[in-house]
Amino acid sequence: MASKYPRSLRCCLPLCAFILQVAFILLFWFFISYDTPQMQQKFTVTYQVIQDLTLMAALGFGFLSSSFRRHSWSSVAFNLFMLALGVQGSILLDHFQNQLFKEDVAINLLSIQKGTMSTVPVLISAVAVLGKANLVQLAVMVLMEASAFGVTKFVKKKYFHVEDHIITMYGHVFGAYFGLLVAWCLSRSLPRGPGEEAQTEKVQMATSSSLFAMLGTLLLWIFWPSFNSALVKEPNDKKKAVLNTYYALAVSTVTATSMSSLSHPQGKINMVHLHNAVLAGGVAVGTPCFLITSPWVAMVLGLTAGLISIGGAKCLPVCLNHILQIQNPGGIHYTFGLPGLLGALTYILMHGKNKNSIFNLTNQMINDFGALSFVLAMGMASGLLTGWLLTAKVWRAPHTSKYFDDQAFWEFPHLAAGF
Amino acid sequence: MASKYPRSLRCCLPLCAFILQVAFILLFWFFISYDTPQMQQKFTVTYQVIQDLTLMAALGFGFLSSSFRRHSWSSVAFNLFMLALGVQGSILLDHFQNQLFKEDVAINLLSIQKGTMSTVPVLISAVAVLGKANLVQLAVMVLMEASAFGVTKFVKKKYFHVEDHIITMYGHVFGAYFGLLVAWCLSRSLPRGPGEEAQTEKVQMATSSSLFAMLGTLLLWIFWPSFNSALVKEPNDKKKAVLNTYYALAVSTVTATSMSSLSHPQGKINMVHLHNAVLAGGVAVGTPCFLITSPWVAMVLGLTAGLISIGGAKCLPVCLNHILQIQNPGGIHYTFGLPGLLGALTYILMHGKNKNSIFNLTNQMINDFGALSFVLAMGMASGLLTGWLLTAKVWRAPHTSKYFDDQAFWEFPHLAAGF
């Protein structure tokens, strides 16, 4: 019986988090300083983008995964913790990378913007792991994934000559497969037991936490054009990025709702499908959004992403759960993984279109495919490594029976009163 | 008993929505293209307004009507579906109208802004119909109302020479009376039955979904100045529009709270009154907001709107429910209908003030009254037509006993597990 009680994190969590935080402060002390003044106008625009991104990261991703009946507190609060840690880590990594490239090494508002966008893959991966890992494991995952994504970005910039915007958009794919592999490792490491039945009850959605998840989805839906256009530099491309993202999201909303109804014997809509599939259009259009010159292309992409996402949600759980033994209630594979791949392939096709000779075209496509494969390989390899690391006993992982249970991590006042 | 089960939408909804979506994509393909580059600065300002409006439309109106105990999922998700469909339809309609006027026919960020503002009347109407119609009926309503409002805008622009801002603000009145007439048709078409008692339980508010409705109200409250000032062109008028809207909203909040307390025998405040009446000030000040040159005028308007709104909420249900047999739990009549009329009348009075001769004044007022009457007539006529259309059996309307019930439309995981 005793082993069923949550293993105490009292020494482990504060020690790890505190040492990490002090280390970050020391690194900031030695290496980071603010840059010289910049213009007022630029400040306002950049600050607005940062606010949109922080809103998406803290509220959107936080509430997106809050639909489980007994795990909503952890989803929201752990997401904020990972964001706060991830942004600091990403800013430090970016800084050291820039020093290697001999680029501008001062810290400004753009650093926070880039740091937030680099943390988004971490938050995506976390959706697959939340409920099965404690906060120490998540902090380790944040560090591992931020480093792996930093290395990926560095290699792609140096050897594949890929722009910042493309690298960041490949982050969806990176985050999705990283998270899936970590979840696979965690689920393999534990013996199956009688806790499974109890778990089924816990992963059920409650009506009001589903509304919170809808709030997260809607916030992501509203601010997704900001995310897709944040790193596009040329003003006209930025405008196209916003418009294309908007149309793709609108079409994928209509498609997702109708397809979800088609996939149920009585024509009922599944809320979880909707939470994920309405965003698929925005993910799919992410990489090529600044290249698309007509709204209908973005709309077709949104339609395809919606179909893939709902199709994946109906068919993939069967394959993944039973063959690979990955449990994936958050559905990041068909929200971020598959639509992200669709977007990457569309980008590779569109990117080659303007090349004049067949040699250049082939060259370009090989380079682009190489970059995409590298992201996938890095995501899977680092995910596997991280997953293997997280199965170590030292992290005091929660017992299977405590999966998706807020009571393992949170002090409930009305329980304390009952003691 | 069998008839009590929800009629399956499995074939109907996906077919309608999918065909509609593909038709929209084809129309976009043939007719719509992006415009030429525009300046960076203009982009930032327009994009911010679009975000505010999308936030109001998707989150504000979505959660505003989510206070029913068992209908909150449908309210939020169907609202997003209608928004995604309505914006696409409005952009297409706008485009064809502009071609008739030989105006600029390219699509840019402003098209999305105008499309969102044209969809707001649809979302207002939907508040009266939500819970009594399925998603196919709502999609038909979106198409009918968007077309009717498009025709109204066209006629008013061509024959009454009314500006864009005024037409859009009349949309509150249009949407409110359209929705009321549709709800009247729907309630007339069905026999009264034993389902009514069950319904009473369903329209009760739950504490936490009331908080979601409050969230929607607050988001509308905060961003209403953006809505009222979005189509005002001259910078100084825009500033006045924002300030007047802010003061009117502040006063209507104080008024609504105190009047709601006065109207209850024990001085208790009604949450539903509050959800609606705090917005009445913003609606009332909408049409004349750019003409008002002193804050106190806007404040008096806010005070009057708050009084009308609470007064209407106490007295009108009795008349409407028993005489006209309209059930109107969302209260759009006294949130958008009456305050919108108050605003329109104030505008007509203020608009004539600057005319130098009595002939011009009379002429102006006749024209303005004509425009307002035309909006009212169009809203009621098209509402009646739409309502009559929606009572057709082909739409598989939900049974009365399934009114305001999420289970008619949604797959609940914990029910599926119980089978």
Add this chain to the structure above:
Amino acid sequence: MASKYPRSLRCCLPLCAFILQVAFILLFWFFISYDTPQMQQKFTVTYQVIQDLTLMAALGFGFLSSSFRRHSWSSVAFNLFMLALGVQGSILLDHFQNQLFKEDVAINLLSIQKGTMSTVPVLISAVAVLGKANLVQLAVMVLMEASAFGVTKFVKKKYFHVEDHIITMYGHVFGAYFGLLVAWCLSRSLPRGPGEEAQTEKVQMATSSSLFAMLGTLLLWIFWPSFNSALVKEPNDKKKAVLNTYYALAVSTVTATSMSSLSHPQGKINMVHLHNAVLAGGVAVGTPCFLITSPWVAMVLGLTAGLISIGGAKCLPVCLNHILQIQNPGGIHYTFGLPGLLGALTYILMHGKNKNSIFNLTNQMINDFGALSFVLAMGMASGLLTGWLLTAKVWRAPHTSKYFDDQAFWEFPHLAAGF
């Protein structure tokens, strides 16, 4: 038994609120007019700041205190009422003060910004009082506190030559101690009774209202940089204010989470700690944010604020509840009071750093300490006065057994149906 029923506010509340509102409208009529046109660009920037601040005040502070099981409606709605009243009052006060200083007396967008920032101390105080006072008492408190803070600002500007930014940031300390003293007076004035046990059940958090409180916290977290930088004038200082606030918030989030786990015997995290302590970093960095030139200083400040806040939450309730008999479930003392004092002391130390002679330094520090002591003294004195005033029978304060109970103030439809 009869005395246990809520005392009716039917005559009292509408009368007070309505007279107050009409008085405000008359004062606006006689004294306030809009200023002359200003530039478009300036408008956009100011309007964005106003939206951020209104979002923080209406949604952030509204939901921050909504975590009690049976008091969430009152928290949110009363907060909006106080905001609407407080902004109007602060604009009027500011206007009369400016007339005394012979400054620009016209009303523009900046007036609303300043008014909202002056109302924030009122909303902070209200967190300590909410649940123990009715709406009439809160309205009186708004008037008293707005006036007292107005006088404090006037004296500090005239005699201590303190800038607007500093005065506004001292508002956290002012609001916290004002609220604590009012709560102390209210708790002293009432006899202890059997209602206390029932109250314990009521102050328990519900899972979903805790998520609403988390929503409020997250919104405050996201927009706090806007608050801290709103009144900083020089663009480069503004940028530093935003960056420093962001880093301090990120560090205080990590610190708060890990310290909250350390302070529990089984390493569990307390949600209430988290709601408050993640903001402590932003409060602490508020006053000196524009002076700090390296991110690590802000991060150390965030770390210290997180430690103080969690330490205070664990130790202070024991002292405050048992010795001073102040019940403070909202925790404003360790969220706004102590971190605010930390920030003020840091500012005083940093402000003196650049003085060249020891005489100037001493002079400066005496002046700064005087200003801080004056704020503290004014906050406590006016809080004591207001608290004493609010214990008068004329306000029909709710009975102790009705503390933290929405049913004392709100009409619940499902109860009405049961009659």
